[in-house]
Amino acid sequence: MDCLRFDVRIFRWIVVAVVVLLVATGGYVWYNYQHFVSGITHVDAISHSNAPAKDLDGADQNILLVGDDHRPAGATAQQLAELGTTADGGGTNTDTMMVLHVPADGRKATLISFPRDSWVNIPGFGMNKLNAAFAFGSENGGGDAGGARLLISTIQNLTGLTIDHFVRISMLGFYDVVKALGPVNVCLNNAVNDPYSTVNLPKGVSTLNAQQALAFVRQRHGLPNGDLDRIVRQQYFLSVEARQVLSAGTLLNPVKLQNVLDAVSSSIQTDPGLDLIALAAQLHGLSADNLSTATIPVSGTPTITVDGNDVSIVQVDxxxxxxxxxxxxxxxxxxxxxxxxxxxxxxxxxxxxxxxxxxxxxxxxxxxxxxxxxxxxxxxxxxxxxxxxxxxxxxxxxxxxxxxxxxxxxxxxxxxxxxxxxxxxxxxxxxxxxxxxxxxxxxxxxxxxxxxxxxxxxxxxxxxxxxxxxxxx
Structure with missing residues (x-):
């Protein structure tokens, strides 16, 4: 069941980045902005105790991007069946967490990845895996807003960063966006054949459909550092997808662009203060060549004992x-x-x-x-x-x-x-x-x-x- 759940959530981090990239590159020339924002759900994620609102103009921005297995309202049985998740009820553990850092001048951007098993102090709940913070905040009377605020507090305490905005993506949204973007090219130094993820690719360049791309970013068996190397796979794939998003084939194709944006707007949550038009102005000129990725420093992946049970964690340095x-x-x-x-x-x-x-x-x-x-x-x-x-x-x-x-x-x-x-x-x-x-x-x-x-x-x-x-x- 765990493999099934991971299959359907692995691409959602791509979609979160796609939202920002499309806005930043002026894609709205081909799209009605009001139609787009009408499909977005707002959640009061940024409390005054977390980060007071500030103007985009002249200020750095840190946007927390998360993805989980929650099912958006209105998802049909046919859509869920297409994802292969009919046996899975979903969940709110945020297994994809990144902070998009945008400098004040907007000339570049950096995505900082947080391993889901990072062993951290969650305020009010003690030490636990980072991906549990949203669920703790949500399940203890806070709903989506409470979950977002607790996750934000945890990441702020861990990094010293101030989180200015919040974006959450559903699994259905990432799936629809990946379909809309179409095939993508990747390149491997060596051939791989992993029966667990079903990835089977030759050395060199391969053109992947959605199913093959899913297997590509799923693979952890056969990689030296397991889940940590899988993050590297995902960061690489994001870079490849960013080039595709920023290409004329997407930006100058109004039908394709509208399909992507329709999928995104119906499946994301943001804080009410996130002004996508202002963010677009700040990120004007962003290209895949100045979009960097990084992962927080870790010192190992030990197995520890918690309440008599063995738990595999990522030890944050x-x-x-x-x-x-x-x-x-x-x-x-x-x-x-x-x-x-x-x-x-x-x-x-x-x-x-x-x-x-x-x-x-x-x-x-x-x-x-x-x-x-x-x-x-x-x-x-x-x-x-x-x-x-x-x-x-x-x-x-x-x-x-x-x-x-x-x-x-x-x-x-x-x-x-x-x-x-x-x-x-x-x-x-x-x-x-x-x-x-x-x-x-x-x-x-x-x-x-x-x-x-x-x-x-x-x-x-x-x-x-x-x-x-x-x-x-």
């Missing part, structure tokens, strides 16, 4: 998360545009995650001598990268600290209420010498000498793009 997020999205526009505050107006607390004794106290003394107000120094788990963590709205204060911690990464996060300097094993420390007023660069030092030049970090899973015609394993 939380220590590497700040540098990973920074390497993907850079400093948010609010930080870049902020003017550094006067040290005398800033309180900073230093935590030692370097593994070396006495660092928190010595760095606290350095910052105090520079005029900063300081909290009680402390220790934290060993972390590889020195990070200045700050609460949203404290960009000026964080920038003031960053000016004296050259090489540190900066990270907005809801896990702190002020500004916290977390010292890492990279040896980066506070110094009386002032760095560039641009603030922290997101790099980490290797010599341990305060103020020394710092090479760029290498995240566990750097963002990547797939060139046209690229082949994968």
């Amino acid at each position: 939380t220590a590497a998360m700040p540098s990973f997020i920074h390497s993907v999205v850079g400093n948010p526009s609010a930080y870049v545009n902020a003017k550094a505050a006067a040290p005398s107006t800033v309180t900073v607390t230093v935590l030692n995650g370097s593994g070396a004794d006495g660092r928190a106290a010595s760095n606290t003394a350095t910052l105090a001598a520079l005029g900063f107000k300081t909290g009680t120094p402390g220790t934290t788990a060993t972390t590889p990268t020195t990070t200045i963590e700050y609460a949203s709205g404290m960009e000026s204060a964080a920038k003031a600290v960053a000016a004296h911690v050259p090489g540190a990464t900066v990270s907005a996060t809801s896990s702190v209420s002020g500004v916290t300097l977390v010292l890492g094993a990279d040896g980066v420390q506070a110094t009386s010498a002032s760095a560039s007023t641009g603030g922290a660069s997101g790099t980490s030092g290797s010599s341990g000498s305060p103020g020394s030049p710092a090479p760029a970090p290498t995240p566990s899973t750097p963002a990547k793009t797939y060139a046209q015609g690229a082949c994968i394993n």
Whole structure:
């Protein structure tokens, strides 16, 4: 039954991205916008405690894209039979989760994938798999809005990102969109024949119909890292589909484009504040060549025991998360545009995650001598990268600290209420010498000498793009 459920949900992440891509490329020249938006269901996903609304103009945007097995109202027995899901009642576990990061200038975009089995802290429910957060929020009286808000809170706490908008896609929508888009070409470095997913393809280029494409992105058996490699397959396939969506064969074919958009609009939920026209303006000029993909850093896929049962999970590398997020999205526009505050107006607390004794106290003394107000120094788990963590709205204060911690990464996060300097094993420390007023660069030092030049970090899973015609394993 699990294989059957996965068969029908595997493409939905494509559809979510298709919504944004089609809007961003001006596809509405061929389509009545009001007809499109009339089919969209709105859900109050963005609460004031999660992320206050902000204008698209001049601001970075983070859009949470999720897919699950929920059945849209009005789905017919014939449609469900066509999907092969008549024996499956569906569910609300969000087994596809991505954050689309759109910089303020809109010149590029990055999709950050979250493995469904990521072992995370879900507020109010403790440690569990990430794909359970939406179901917990929904089933405990919150409905779709409660599920969305709990998932958003979980991802914000995990990454430090602020989620500005929410898009949810149904399985029927992704299926209809894939059919509307038509055959797609993929390229493999080696032939594959996996009886579990039924993928059977030669080395080189193959043209896939919907059924073959489903098998292609399903495959995990025979891949070195199982589900994690399957995410790579899906990211690659998304890149290929993006090129097809952005091609003249789709954008200049009004019948094909309308079929795709009809399928999408009838099967998505968004927060009421998501203005697709404004997003289109921000993403004007987006191409498949500047759409990157990345996966959050993980340290393994262990099996743990929970309440006496063995559970396979994906262990998130939380220590590497700040540098990973920074390497993907850079400093948010609010930080870049902020003017550094006067040290005398800033309180900073230093935590030692370097593994070396006495660092928190010595760095606290350095910052105090520079005029900063300081909290009680402390220790934290060993972390590889020195990070200045700050609460949203404290960009000026964080920038003031960053000016004296050259090489540190900066990270907005809801896990702190002020500004916290977390010292890492990279040896980066506070110094009386002032760095560039641009603030922290997101790099980490290797010599341990305060103020020394710092090479760029290498995240566990750097963002990547797939060139046209690229082949994968």
